[in-house]
Amino acid sequence: MNQPVLDAIRTRRVVRSLLDRPIDRELLGCVLDAGRWATSAGNRRPHRFVAVQDPLTLRVLRAVSPGMFQRPSAVILICIDWDRVAQNQVSRNDKTLYMDVGTSAQNMMLAAHALGLASGPVTSFSKEGVQAVLNLPKHLSPEMLVCFGHPDTAVAEKRTPRKLNWQNMTDWERFPSAPSQVIESKRDESGSERENP
Amino acid sequence: MSETMVLNEDDVMELLAFLVSAARIQLDEPPYYAPMRLLSAAERLSLLAINRASPEGRQALEEIKTQILQIERGRRLSERPEDVPRLDALCRTVAQHLVNHTGLARRSP
Numbered sequence: 001m002n003q004p005v006l007d008a009i010r011t012r013r014v015v016r017s018l019l020d021r022p023i024d025r026e027l028l029g030c031v032l033d034a035g036r037w038a039t040s041a042g043n044r045r046p047h048r049f050v051a052v053q054d055p056l057t058l059r060v061l062r063a064v065s066p067g068m069f070q071r072p073s074a075v076i077l078i079c080i081d082w083d084r085v086a087q088n089q090v091s092r093n094d095k096t097l098y099m100d101v102g103t104s105a106q107n108m109m110l111a112a113h114a115l116g117l118a119s120g121p122v123t124s125f126s127k128e129g130v131q132a133v134l135n136l137p138k139h140l141s142p143e144m145l146v147c148f149g150h151p152d153t154a155v156a157e158k159r160t161p162r163k164l165n166w167q168n169m170t171d172w173e174r175f176p177s178a179p180s181q182v183i184e185s186k187r188d189e190s191g192s193e194r195e196n197p
Numbered sequence: 198m199s200e201t202m203v204l205n206e207d208d209v210m211e212l213l214a215f216l217v218s219a220a221r222i223q224l225d226e227p228p229y230y231a232p233m234r235l236l237s238a239a240e241r242l243s244l245l246a247i248n249r250a251s252p253e254g255r256q257a258l259e260e261i262k263t264q265i266l267q268i269e270r271g272r273r274l275s276e277r278p279e280d281v282p283r284l285d286a287l288c289r290t291v292a293q294h295l296v297n298h299t300g301l302a303r304r305s306p
């Protein structure tokens with residue numbers, strides 16, 4: 001069976017060895033479009049994307065981003081737009097704002113992979129630094145930089161083997177009751193005491 | 198002691214930006230990231246300096262860079278005991294280069 005989506009999900013890896021070659025704007029547009037189609041809590045879409053391809057801006061952006069090991073040809077910054085958050089009457093502490101950053105980023109990285117581009121997220125950056133470098137308006141907070149480039153296939157990426165798989169990450173159905181709860185419900189069955197609500 | 202200038206003002210500012218950004222984000226990140234950030238700074242410094250370094254300096258910087266890349270970053274050093282001797286070797290390489298480069302090796306006690 002041809003399963004391109006599953007194949008893309010399974011084979012995408014963060015790739016940090018990149019070629020010094022620009023990315024076509026059209027390709028970057030496809031990646032941004034994938035970010036736009038991500039799921040979003042309440043379909044509120046509280047984000048703005050800032051796409052950067054200028055080499056000097058990228059260099060300075062990298063200087064304030066200690067977690068950016070790669071030298072990307074393009075970066076898409078995902079921001080929370082706090083004006084939109086207020087317009088939608090969403091609490092500033094609402095965790096879905098950050099979940100939506102993740103869904104957009106994942107869609108973008110999968111799209112990049114499908115287009116033959118390498119990608120990698122970076123959250124280890126100075127927010128103030130990124131604000132200053134990109135001259136971001138006050139209502140936008142920088143949340144995640146997603147780096148893109150053409151993969152340098154000559155360099156073998158270091159991978160740490162993991163024993164993780166979906167089976168050992170997953171529990172099925174209800175968790176078994178703790179021993180004390182079993183005793184409580186047994187008592188309840190005998191009619192002597194009621195289970196706590 | 199060599200007077201060769203290997204960094205320009207932009208390079209210095211770039212590295213400064215990295216260092217202060219790393220200090221800030223370290224407040225929010227696990228403590229075991231700290232050695233990795235310092236190694237990243239060392240790597241970035243080597244790369245900035247390598248092009249303008251003397252042949253001898255360039256050779257040392259190449260070696261330092263290679264040694265840095267051998268150390269697995271992003272994981273706790275305590276989980277990777279093989280990285281401890283690698284870091285020790287890196288410290289030794291840099292110190293030895295300094296001893297030779299500054300002329301300290303040729304000094305009589």
Ligand SMILES: Cc1cc2nc3c(=O)[nH]c(=O)nc-3n(C[C@H](O)[C@H](O)[C@H](O)COP(=O)(O)O)c2cc1C
Nearest residue numbers: 012013014015066067068069120121122123124125
């Ligand atoms: C929220 C988030 C933040 C991340 N931040 C960084 C980062 O700052 N620097 C980096 O090199 N990788 C970063 N990563 C990438 C992870 O290190 C990477 O996804 C993980 O090691 C698994 O690798 P894989 O995606 O290739 O399977 C981040 C990933 C996520 C989900």
